[in-house]
Amino acid sequence: MADVPHEGSEATPLGSAKGGPPQAEAATAERNPADASPVENPWPRLGRRFERALSLSRVVVVVPVIVLLLSALASFAYGTDVFVRSVTHVVDDPELTTHNLGFLLLLTDLFLIGATLMIAAFGLYDLFIGTSGANSPGVRLPGWLRMHDLDDLKARVISMIILVAAVSFVVGAVESKGGLDTLYLGVGVAVVIAALTAFLHFGRMDGGERS
Numbered sequence: 001m002a003d004v005p006h007e008g009s010e011a012t013p014l015g016s017a018k019g020g021p022p023q024a025e026a027a028t029a030e031r032n033p034a035d036a037s038p039v040e041n042p043w044p045r046l047g048r049r050f051e052r053a054l055s056l057s058r059v060v061v062v063v064p065v066i067v068l069l070l071s072a073l074a075s076f077a078y079g080t081d082v083f084v085r086s087v088t089h090v091v092d093d094p095e096l097t098t099h100n101l102g103f104l105l106l107l108t109d110l111f112l113i114g115a116t117l118m119i120a121a122f123g124l125y126d127l128f129i130g131t132s133g134a135n136s137p138g139v140r141l142p143g144w145l146r147m148h149d150l151d152d153l154k155a156r157v158i159s160m161i162i163l164v165a166a167v168s169f170v171v172g173a174v175e176s177k178g179g180l181d182t183l184y185l186g187v188g189v190a191v192v193i194a195a196l197t198a199f200l201h202f203g204r205m206d207g208g209e210r211s
Contacts, residue, residue: 060127068121075114079107098174105171109164116160118144123153151203160202164192 082103090100126147147153169189176182 009079058128061124065121065125068117068124072114072117072121075110079110082110083107090164102171102175109167109171112160112164112167116157116164117196119160120153121148123156148187150164154203155200158196162196165192166188169206 086103090103093100122145169185172185173182
């Protein structure tokens with residue numbers, strides 16, 4: 001005759017012999033969440049943070065922009081100082097002499113150098129920071145100062161360098177006594193201008209083909 005279980009005695013669950021009920025498996029999964037879901041890869045998040053920091057590093061270009069603007073201001077100040085100190089000689093001798101013509105050309109050269117430095121400063125700021133466009137409130141620039149790529153900056157700076165080189169040659173030719181020195185100077189300036197013009201022309205063609 002089978003034994004009847006006494007009161008208070010615990011009956012063994014039916015599922016214990018088969019490895020436990022589904023509730024036990026769920027509890028095991030809760031205790032080990034790493035086995036239930038894969039670990040999140042931290043590299044995409046780090047990559048996004050690095051890209052954000054790299055984008056913010058463009059602000060460093062403000063340093064050369066400030067230096068270029070100060071250099072342009074120094075060139076303008078130097079040209080003004082030369083004018084103030086030399087204008088009395090021009091007034092005393094108003095005739096178009098070699099000295100007076102060289103003086104005027106020197107002033108032109110100094111102010112052109114300052115303008116070139118300013119163009120380079122505006123170009124770097126516009127390319128890297130990009131807040132001086134037409135739609136930017138409070139910032140109004142002429143159309144020829146708005147630069148969209150490095151070709152625009154290169155074209156404007158090289159054009160100013162060519163102009164400065166031409167004026168410098170005229171200053172040297174006016175103040176020289178003629179002879180082979182002037183010829184050599186002219187040939188050297190012409191070679192430099194031709195090289196810069198060719199570089200500007202073919203550089204734009206290569207850039208257009210790559211794009």
